[in-house]
Amino acid sequence: MSDKVLAPDLYINRELSWIAFNERVLVQALDERTPLLEQAKFSAIFSNNLDEFFMVRVASLKAQVEAGIEKLSEDGRTPIEQLHAIREHLTPLLHKQQEHYRSRLKSQLQGHGAHLLDYEQLNERQRLWVDNYFQTAIFPVLTPLAVDPAHPFPFVSNLSLNVAALIHDPQSGQRQLARVKVPQKILPRFVTIPTDLAGGDCEPIHTAVPLEQVVAFNLDLLFPGMSIEGHYFFRVTRDADLELRDLEADDLMIAIEQGLRKRRMGGEVVRLEVADEMPQDVVEMLMEGMSVEEEDLYRVDGPLGLDDLFGLMGIPLPQLKDDSHSGLTPAILGRAQRSMLEDGSLKEEEFESIFSVVRRRDVLLHHPYDLFSTSVEEFINQAADDPLVMGIKMTLYRTSKDSPIIAALIRAAENGKQVMALVELKARFDEDNNIQWAKHLERSGVHVVYGVLGLKTHTKIVLVVRKEKERLRSYVHIGTGNYNSKTSRLYTDLGLLSARPELGQDLVELFNYLTGFSKQQGFRKLLVAPVSLRKGMENLIRREIEHAQQGRGGHIRAKMNSLVDPGIIALLYEASQAGVTIELIIRGMCCLYPGRKGLSESIRVVSIIGRFLEHSRIFWFGNGGNPEVYIGSADWMPRNLDRRVEAVTPVEETTLREQLERLLQVYLDDNRGAFDMQSTGDFTQRHPDGTERNSQLQLIDTWKKGVPAHNE
Structure with missing residues (x-):
């Protein structure tokens, strides 16, 4: 827990902040556009x-x-x-x-x-x-x-x-x-x-x-x-x-x-x-x-x-109704679709496995613009059927009732692979569904565990271990959203596919923490709650304070579902007073007052409500001209930082980091689904003074044109 104490008049009541969020949902219903x-x-x-x-x-x-x-x-x-x-x-x-x-x-x-x-x-x-x-x-x-x-x-x-x-x-x-x-x-x-x-x-x-x-x-x-x-x-x-x-x-x-x-x-x-x-x-x-x-x-x-x-x-x-949208197969994975090989639309010599692609470079996924079925599901399906794959481990928080991922895990176990699924039984209003899946998986030979005592496992991670040239290589997926085919079409979420050894080793140790008696105190790259995430985020914010104090222009951009944690809010106030520019994109609850003189003048808060539920989490830190960016499953809330198992990963490949930077700017420039938070805590809907910029429609158009550089 943070030792920061926040005066009551500097904190917006979380229940009233939630009602303000739901009011923004209602505004979309009342909007004649x-x-x-x-x-x-x-x-x-x-x-x-x-x-x-x-x-x-x-x-x-x-x-x-x-x-x-x-x-x-x-x-x-x-x-x-x-x-x-x-x-x-x-x-x-x-x-x-x-x-x-x-x-x-x-x-x-x-x-x-x-x-x-x-x-x-x-x-x-x-x-x-x-x-x-x-x-x-x-x-x-x-x-x-x-x-x-x-x-x-x-x-x-x-x-x-x-x-x-x-x-x-x-x-x-x-x-x-x-x-x-x-x-x-x-x-x-x-x-x-x-x-x-x-x-x-x-x-x-x-x-x-x-x-x-x-x-x-x-x-x-x-x-x-x-x-x-x-x-x-x-x-x-x-x-x-x-x-x-x-x-x-x-x-x-x-x-x-x-x-x-x-x-x-x-x-x-x-x-x-x-x-x-x-x-x-x-x-x-x-x-x-x-x-x-x-x-x-x-x-x-x-x-x-x-x-x-x-x-x-x-x-x-x-x-x-809104125009229909089904997403596209990421261009970088276009020749990694086994279904195209099976139906003859792709020749054997043209096909490359998803593991070959990920070995070559990290892949950043953005749903629903990137199809979930041809990216995440394809990754798990190929892992289930690949004879070189020795084991699959993943967390399941909420998944769809007819989940292809569950079917793939069962098939992997039947193929003799070591398969472990951590099923979070305490996912609110999905408990019954998860109990049924857990029983079904266990009957099929999948090793099912239920997480760490006293903590809810909210992290979205997959680890695939593959034998290559007499050594084991780890492939990982770390995401912001659930492994759920249905919500992947309705929620915006990010995911990273990578074969970086340090991320692989981190996930090996994180799964040991989840399934055994490991008392892991730190990780190479990941920030993990409740072990290192709070301290890691606080240190990143403090580093921006130091940059600002040294005249290097501290800058923070963050996108999340909710900002509730008093300790983080107090630290953001401190950063603002030190001159750090802070731009926050928060869909739901925000208990911080932005733009208050002498307190939070350099803090700006934008909320975006659109046809897709904004669910991705991005944390960007300017770092004196050498930016660092993270994605993951955690909001800045006490439950995410202290009472849940969460994982946040750096995105280190330059082209992918730049893609996330452009994405943050698209959201900040939105003038259709965006609301500006006032210093009073109230929200005002933006209205275009010229060209309408709807971030979600822009992203649909961008993906149709194949603009994301890493997908070309």
């Missing part, structure tokens, strides 16, 4: 992000309040003060999101022939079709649950959408509440209606009605002989933070499986969302039945659970 269906996608991302925020961060603060913990945050707030501030900042954003959906998204989609109708707007033919759909596809799976002295309040599962129905018995005169769960996990949230039922002169391209309305307007079939006085929608969010006590768990996998069962049931309710028109007496029944406090109640003027807007991306209106 964003294609219409992409607006729906950004709105869905905003909601999905918020669900996880409540399940983890808000739940943690509420747990502290209930436990009587008064520990102050870095900015000097108690947990209850943070909860109040969160609500205050969120309320206007939720209003903006709903106003956008009601007033702009629906009406503008209708102008393009995509009709999102309410049930009451359906014509007679559409209503007959929808009611028949209810009886055949929905009614059989519904379970209406009454609430009365004979029926205790039913358990309402996490993130479920529900109908609260007021039922009146005409014989007894009794009035009671019933709950019906909307099956939106097994059925589409928006029920598609045949377009030929629309009537009129112009047939729409797409017509749909919300699933919950289909259920609500057919409640009479669920309660025959009863009168339906009213129906109202509600949704709950529960504590889903999976607490694990490694030292108390004899078997980590068993402990996590038990924790997952509890999560699926859900912990305490941390948010109750109700339709704005729900009568107060019904609200009070729900609050009493689920032990919800007033501060956890959110009235919503519109549909609940807008994360389901993701489903609108299936509407066949490509002109309302």
Whole structure:
């Protein structure tokens, strides 16, 4: 841990900084320049992000309040003060999101022939079709649950959408509440209606009605002989933070499986969302039945659970979406594709293995512009099938459900190679997926380990050991992102393929640290958390301070997901006061105040939100005219520096370093997806004063032209 102490008024609350980040996501949804269906996608991302925020961060603060913990945050707030501030900042954003959906998204989609109708707007033919759909596809799976002295309040599962129905018995005169769960996990949230039922002169391209309305307007079939006085929608969010006590768990996998069962049931309710028109007496029944406090109640003027807007991306209106992008095979690996050899598009004498390429020079990969499948996956696939490869070791933090990499590791084990996979079972919300992969790998003969006790293994590394001319040579991949085929198309990430002996030896020793009892205290090239990363980064920043003090113009450029660590922030303030120029590109949380007189005048912070999630981490230090640049898996957060296993590698080949320098400049020059952080902590969106410079579109164009020098 750093010994730097930061005054509370010099640190932005991390929860409020996260809300500011999610607001920037919402801004993209509200921006008229964003294609219409992409607006729906950004709105869905905003909601999905918020669900996880409540399940983890808000739940943690509420747990502290209930436990009587008064520990102050870095900015000097108690947990209850943070909860109040969160609500205050969120309320206007939720209003903006709903106003956008009601007033702009629906009406503008209708102008393009995509009709999102309410049930009451359906014509007679559409209503007959929808009611028949209810009886055949929905009614059989519904379970209406009454609430009365004979029926205790039913358990309402996490993130479920529900109908609260007021039922009146005409014989007894009794009035009671019933709950019906909307099956939106097994059925589409928006029920598609045949377009030929629309009537009129112009047939729409797409017509749909919300699933919950289909259920609500057919409640009479669920309660025959009863009168339906009213129906109202509600949704709950529960504590889903999976607490694990490694030292108390004899078997980590068993402990996590038990924790997952509890999560699926859900912990305490941390948010109750109700339709704005729900009568107060019904609200009070729900609050009493689920032990919800007033501060956890959110009235919503519109549909609940807008994360389901993701489903609108299936509407066949490509002109309302971003142009498709699939990435390209890196030119330097163009003749290293075994699939081209097998299909005859490459002659045997033209083919060279990926190992031959990497022996010749390091390869820098930038996804999604560089195809993941023809670079990282090709590397692991060739390693699995190459008879000269003796062993493969890699870390798996999050991977896709149909992972080609998992298949390659299994094939490698079947081919008699020594294969080790470190599967991080504590990757939040991916625990179940990782447990299944771990079991599958073990059954296939892969040696599976779960990392270092008390630490989460977040590093993204692969080590391939190959026998060449009676000696062993190591090939490595060190990246910023997960080995996940799906997210490689959606996230921007960097990776380095190298056969440098020092990096190979570092990874050999790092894997020994991860799988055995090694107490490694340092590495040749890598900066590794929790061993040497914090100290290494602090020393690099201090070196820039020395350069500035000696008149050599200290300069730092860094790109990451979040900047939260108080010690690093204090050191950056010190560097600014010494005259170091500091340019930060931070997508998410930033707890530092830039541009403050006498404190951080030379610090500039830019945040970029675009079609791809900016996930790469780059750390560049001017070093008095002899720059050094690093990439890796760690942000400047206490968890990355102190409580996780992370690896950050230097990129030493000149052409690759220069490529990263150009990349940083492209981001800094962005005037479309970029937001400037003000000295107050607020963000202002940039608007082009002439030519629009969208960094991600520029990079797509650059890769299409084959500009990255090392790929030629």
